[in-house]
Amino acid sequence: MPAQSLLQFTGKSIYCAVADAHIDPWIPVDRAIITHAHSDHARWGSKHYLAHKDSEPILRLRLGQDISLQTVEYYEKFVINGVTFSLHPAGHIIGSAQVRVEYKGEVWVASGDYKLENDNFAKPFEPVKCNVFITESTFGLPIYKWQPQHEVMTEIDNWWRQNKNEDKASVLMGYSLGKMQRILKNIELQDKVIYAHGAIYTLNERLRQAGFDLPELTLVTKETDRKLFRGSLVLAPPSVDSSTWIKKFAPYSLGYCSGWMALRGAKNRRAVDQGFVLSDHVDWPDLNTAVKESGAEKVYVTHGYTSIYARYLNENGIEAGEVHTMYGNEDENEEEEVVQDISAGTEAYQQHKESLDEEITINSKSTIKSPQQGI
Amino acid sequence: MNLDRTNKTNAKVELMKQYFLTASDEDKLWALTLFTGRRPSFKVNRTMVKEWAAEEAGIPMWLFQESYHSVGDLGETISLLLPNNKVDGSDRSLTEWFRYLGMLPGMTDEEKHDHILQAWMQLSQHETFVFNKLLMGSFRIGVSQTLVVRALAEATETDSNVIAHRVMGQWEPAGTTFEQLILDKGENDNASRPYPFFLAYPIEGDVSGLGNPEDWFAEWKWDGIRSQIIYRNNELFIWTRGEELSTEKFPELHFLSEILPNGTVLDGEIVSYMDDKPMPFNVLQTRIGRKNLSKKVLEEAPVAFLAYDILEANGVDIRGLTQQQRRVELELVHQKAPSQLVFNLSPLIDFKEWAVLRELHTLSRQNIAEGFMIKRKESTYQVGRKKGDWWKWKIDPLSVDAVLIYAQKGSGRRAELFTDYTFAVWGEDGKLVPFAKAYSGLTDVEIGQVDYFIKRNVLEKFGPVRTVKPELVFEIGFEGINESSRHKSGIAVRFPRILRWRKDKKAEEADTLEALKGILEMYR
Ligand SMILES: [Zn+2]
Ligand SMILES: [Zn+2]
Numbered sequence: 029m030p031a032q033s034l035l036q037f038t039g040k041s042i043y044c045a046v047a048d049a050h051i052d053p054w055i056p057v058d059r060a061i062i063t064h065a066h067s068d069h070a071r072w073g074s075k076h077y078l079a080h081k082d083s084e085p086i087l088r089l090r091l092g093q094d095i096s097l098q099t100v101e102y103y104e105k106f107v108i109n110g111v112t113f114s115l116h117p118a119g120h121i122i123g124s125a126q127v128r129v130e131y132k133g134e135v136w137v138a139s140g141d142y143k144l145e146n147d148n149f150a151k152p153f154e155p156v157k158c159n160v161f162i163t164e165s166t167f168g169l170p171i172y173k174w175q176p177q178h179e180v181m182t183e184i185d186n187w188w189r190q191n192k193n194e195d196k197a198s199v200l201m202g203y204s205l206g207k208m209q210r211i212l213k214n215i216e217l218q219d220k221v222i223y224a225h226g227a228i229y230t231l232n233e234r235l236r237q238a239g240f241d242l243p244e245l246t247l248v249t250k251e252t253d254r255k256l257f258r259g260s261l262v263l264a265p266p267s268v269d270s271s272t273w274i275k276k277f278a279p280y281s282l283g284y285c286s287g288w289m290a291l292r293g294a295k296n297r298r299a300v301d302q303g304f305v306l307s308d309h310v311d312w313p314d315l316n317t318a319v320k321e322s323g324a325e326k327v328y329v330t331h332g333y334t335s336i337y338a339r340y341l342n343e344n345g346i347e348a349g350e351v352h353t354m355y356g357n358e359d360e361n362e363e364e365e366v367v368q369d370i371s372a373g374t375e376a377y378q379q380h381k382e383s384l385d386e387e388i389t390i391n392s393k394s395t396i397k398s399p400q401q402g403i
Numbered sequence: 404m405n406l407d408r409t410n411k412t413n414a415k416v417e418l419m420k421q422y423f424l425t426a427s428d429e430d431k432l433w434a435l436t437l438f439t440g441r442r443p444s445f446k447v448n449r450t451m452v453k454e455w456a457a458e459e460a461g462i463p464m465w466l467f468q469e470s471y472h473s474v475g476d477l478g479e480t481i482s483l484l485l486p487n488n489k490v491d492g493s494d495r496s497l498t499e500w501f502r503y504l505g506m507l508p509g510m511t512d513e514e515k516h517d518h519i520l521q522a523w524m525q526l527s528q529h530e531t532f533v534f535n536k537l538l539m540g541s542f543r544i545g546v547s548q549t550l551v552v553r554a555l556a557e558a559t560e561t562d563s564n565v566i567a568h569r570v571m572g573q574w575e576p577a578g579t580t581f582e583q584l585i586l587d588k589g590e591n592d593n594a595s596r597p598y599p600f601f602l603a604y605p606i607e608g609d610v611s612g613l614g615n616p617e618d619w620f621a622e623w624k625w626d627g628i629r630s631q632i633i634y635r636n637n638e639l640f641i642w643t644r645g646e647e648l649s650t651e652k653f654p655e656l657h658f659l660s661e662i663l664p665n666g667t668v669l670d671g672e673i674v675s676y677m678d679d680k681p682m683p684f685n686v687l688q689t690r691i692g693r694k695n696l697s698k699k700v701l702e703e704a705p706v707a708f709l710a711y712d713i714l715e716a717n718g719v720d721i722r723g724l725t726q727q728q729r730r731v732e733l734e735l736v737h738q739k740a741p742s743q744l745v746f747n748l749s750p751l752i753d754f755k756e757w758a759v760l761r762e763l764h765t766l767s768r769q770n771i772a773e774g775f776m777i778k779r780k781e782s783t784y785q786v787g788r789k790k791g792d793w794w795k796w797k798i799d800p801l802s803v804d805a806v807l808i809y810a811q812k813g814s815g816r817r818a819e820l821f822t823d824y825t826f827a828v829w830g831e832d833g834k835l836v837p838f839a840k841a842y843s844g845l846t847d848v849e850i851g852q853v854d855y856f857i858k859r860n861v862l863e864k865f866g867p868v869r870t871v872k873p874e875l876v877f878e879i880g881f882e883g884i885n886e887s888s889r890h891k892s893g894i895a896v897r898f899p900r901i902l903r904w905r906k907d908k909k910a911e912e913a914d915t916l917e918a919l920k921g922i923l924e925m926y927r
Contacts, residue, residue: 169466169469169470169473170460170462170466170470170483170484171470171473171474171480171483171484172483173483173487290483291473291474291479291483292476292479293474293475293476299848299851333469336466336469339465340466343463
């Protein structure tokens with residue numbers, strides 16, 4: 029029998045049999061090592077969790093205050109049944125880590141999600157030498173090449189400024205965890221008061237309580253005087269654009285920060301006024317840089333354009349395999365991360381429901397119905 | 404001008420207006436050429452362009468194709484793949500670019516390669532995209548002609564009806580100037596140029612809401628092709644709605660050049676017509692889109708023109724006359740023509756009370772009509788869809804409200820989106836019974852929203868099919884309904900399509916199988 033590989037793709041996690049530990053498991057397990065707190069990586073129900081200490085506030089917020097969670101620093105080694113683990117900066121979001129696994133001289137690294145550019149909040153990515161590198165490929169196509177962060181941030185600054193001149197609110201959508209902190213750390217804060225949707229507000233408060241240097245946000249409530257939104261910046265998760273919540277900001281301009289905004293089609297489908305191409309995942313050039321710098325002789329590709337990137341690597345002299353059992357799921361993309369963003373999701377859904385209820389009562393009251401509908 | 408930056412109509416018009424105010428006349432003419440879909444062809448082979456781009460991007464062809472598949476637009480794909488660090492780009496004007504591209508047709512492939520690459524190397528990403536669109540595009544910029552006309556009218560301080568008329572018809576940038584086309588006062592009017600169609604609004608509420616019946620004309624609403632027939636300078640032109648010159652497609656109507664006086668423009672409907680009466684649209688459909696109209700086709704689907712308006716008489720634009728006055732003119736023209744079955748007037752319905760009209764309306768299907776057109780006797784002939792003077796009162800299509808229960812991804816440009824849907828109605832046992840699949844009928848924005856919902860509400864997966872949480876309700880229209888033992892519902896509908904998204908309805912409020920069977924009973 030051939031020797032079992034150090035890490036295996038079970039379809040439910042990246043599994044280390046020797047240590048009996050799972051990296052980012054999709055089902056409840058005994059021992060889960062979590063790369064970062066996005067909910068497609070950190071899931072409910074495991075007995076024990078291990079993660080970087082900066083992930084703790086969010087993990088507890090999302091998975092429950094009383095989960096059994098051990099935290100470590102970057103580079104801190106911990107040994108389970110002879111296997112040496114350590115976490116290394118992935119630069120994706122606060123607390124995000126690559127997991128280095130060493131056993132009998134062989135080194136594997138599971139990247140989780142990562143980006144190379146320093147976002148001034150998460151600790152920047154550091155390449156880790158390894159034999160086998162497991163990489164994400166969310167934007168693993170050569171069409172994805174990000175502009176430098178400061179350029180995008182300047183675009184946001186200018187957009188806000190222009191809306192302010194026109195006395196409009198600037199409603200900026202993006203993922204509550206990661207994107208929003210990155211924005212807050214890099215744009216010019218033109219007002220003292222920045223408004224936020226509940227999902228973002230809660231996260232921001234939690235991070236501030238944990239001691240992170242983030243500006244204070246103001247929660248948008250039913251009672252907030254609508255006039256105050258004129259010229260202001262309002263931060264919102266991506267699910268709000270189809271909800272009634274957003275109506276209260278009128279007149280407003282709607283912006284959306286996402287890597288997917290690189291494509292005109294995606295931008296038009298979201299029907300936003302302004303798309304900002306900003307992603308916390310590696311683009312094509314950086315993906316290739318990361319693979320090269322890992323020095324790995326074998327690469328497994330998950331999470332995105334798995335088969336395409338694996339083929340590309342194979343043609344370029346790097347042995348690569350695709351892993352579709354776990355993340356390589358077609359519906360899995362950056363946008364999915366928000367679905368799991370339960371606080372935002374359920375709230376938007378609730379609002380949608382409520383608005384539906386309202387409309388139905390209104391409709392059933394009125395007896396005048398148009399007999400003809402143009403087709 | 405960056406029309407991409409905004410989804411807002413007014414902002415787009417403003418941008419275009421600014422352009423028309425500041426650009427040179429030559430540039431304006433080229434811009435109009437693009438906006439009105441008249442891009443000249445530069446004879447480049449798309450496959451070659453793809454290869455050059457892949458080579459320049461340093462990627463293998465298969466990876467280029469994968470990228471193209473993901474983006475869905477060739478010009479955009481290339482603009483994203485090319486190595487790019489130019490931020491400012493070029494300062495060539497539109498005219499200069501067209502001149503640059505105009506050199507291509509005479510070149511060898513190698514020269515074309517160098518010529519195109521040289522442009523790519525000078526341009527920023529967005530400019531490369533626009534350049535590629537000029538080069539190979541279907542140039543769709545997300546602005547309708549109406550908006551272009553509005554912007555141009557505002558910029559030149561000319562009446563928008565006049566502008567709308569002037570940009571229509573056959574013209575090429577090479578054969579005219581901006582001055583001639585837009586600013587001249589009619590003398591250079593091109594003989595083929597049609598008038599913009601006046602379109603009706605769906606009637607709101609009961610027809611009696613229109614007030615005194617004596618103020619109105621009513622005609623059957625024919626199920627054909629809205630057309631304008633122009634006879635000027637001894638030449639006949641037939642335009643169909645959607646601004647297509649279709650003279651060749653209707654040889655039966657060419658005899659009109661012998662009977663219409665010079666300087667006549669008629670508005671009406673081309674319908675298929677047999678044994679002295681109109682036929683359903685699907686008969687006409689058999690000959691639309693055919694390149695060769697064989698004798699057989701002409702025999703099986705002959706057409707006639709049912710005229711209902713006259714816009715120009717003796718070379719004079721009479722759109723400013725009232726509907727009633729124009730009807731008199733129209734009847735005059737018709738009377739002078741020798742009696743011809745294929746040139747008819749759309750008859751006016753005789754009614755003194757709305758109740759009579761309401762009664763007759765129920766007979767629409769028998770009359771192969773879609774309902775009524777109701778036109779104010781005092782109204783002028785306007786441009787586009789305007790509320791108030793022309794109303795359409797259509798018969799109810801066969802339709803039910805159904806729940807979206809399965810979804811599948813589309814193909815091609817929409818490969819990443821769930822666009823193929825299966826709909827269900829409530830069965831007697833309180834379960835949803837699928838009865839129709841439909842693909843079309845939603846706007847791009849709605850497709851995006853539905854896709855967004857689906858991706859977040861998948862219950863199960865069977866191969867490519869997703870079971871979706873039953874929550875979204877759509878009104879599904881269809882052309883016919885039959886019994887079917889092959890379908891779980893016991894019913895098969897013909898040509899189902901989405902009429903609209905009933906955001907106002909909850910799944911529980913969708914229709915029942917019983918209701919569907921009721922429709923079956925009615926139309927059996
Ligand atoms: Zn992530
Ligand atoms: Zn992820």
